[in-house]
Amino acid sequence: MNEDQALAAVEKSLKKRRFEHTLRVTEEAEILARRYNVDVKKTRLAAILHDYAKYRPVDEMKETVKQNGLSRSLLTYSDEILHAFVGAFYVEKELHVTDRQILSAIRYHTTGRANMTPIEKVVFLADYIEPGRTFNAVEIVRDMAKLDLDRACFFALKNIIQFIVSKDEAVYPETFEAYNDFALLLQRRI
């Protein structure tokens, strides 16, 4: 699948506003990929496809989880994370993308996980800091992303956890694992 085919598939699946977000994430991901020596072509393809399942009905995605042996914990936590895990599944099944790096970058773009690969970090972070984002502290993470990919991912995860915990909601376990992984990594670096 080339970029034009991916863009066409995604444009059909997304609302205009979400498609524009996807284009900004793709541009941001390319900047990060060049900065941190990550494969630009794969990164762009993962970024284009990262929200492929964003508008699938939640019930359909839950059914997909159940019928295809995806982690049952996806049914327990916020519906917000389904589109990432199920998205990777649909991108493989429907668009026939088989590259493991691209699929895992899609799968973990919302939650993160422990031991993230470089392309996973880049797509996760690009989604978090693309120019359309306006939440508190995004400027701080943008500045960090210019200097240190791990530190920027860590601060994004920290903000995500603080936000979810402030709402008294459960946090997907892999997000906690990602946070701890970066916290211990950065601690060892000092």
Added chain:
Amino acid sequence: MNEDQALAAVEKSLKKRRFEHTLRVTEEAEILARRYNVDVKKTRLAAILHDYAKYRPVDEMKETVKQNGLSRSLLTYSDEILHAFVGAFYVEKELHVTDRQILSAIRYHTTGRANMTPIEKVVFLADYIEPGRTFNAVEIVRDMAKLDLDRACFFALKNIIQFIVSKDEAVYPETFEAYNDFALLLQRRI
């Protein structure tokens, strides 16, 4: 081991200020145990012994972890949690307390864990809200503790996570698991 023997062992092991804290935790734990129908005698004994290892040298506790097959993850996270896990081990080995409920209440009094037992919740919470505690939000948790043991534990865990994350430090995984466990429990209750 009766209460007087436990108090004597603990008074010898702790500084005066910490021993006074222990007495306040024991009183608070008894109040909570009566309120939530938990065995008062066991709860008091666990509370008396909860900080038994507080002043053991960190190096000695780490050696104990290594030589006795306690979880290696105890060496990775904050030294603050060692005294709870190693404390339960010392209380069994040195004071010959064998009651599983008492030992696990000591073990998890700092971190919590998923599926906490009633006595674990009571000792964890009593340690958090005893009258000597003065941090922000303690009054809110004290009020909650009068009405709902699970909700009070959840808010204590929430505050603990927010505090640790605000310092950019790693959070012991069982604390995250405890938080999620209560979050999902309270969510199901609504």
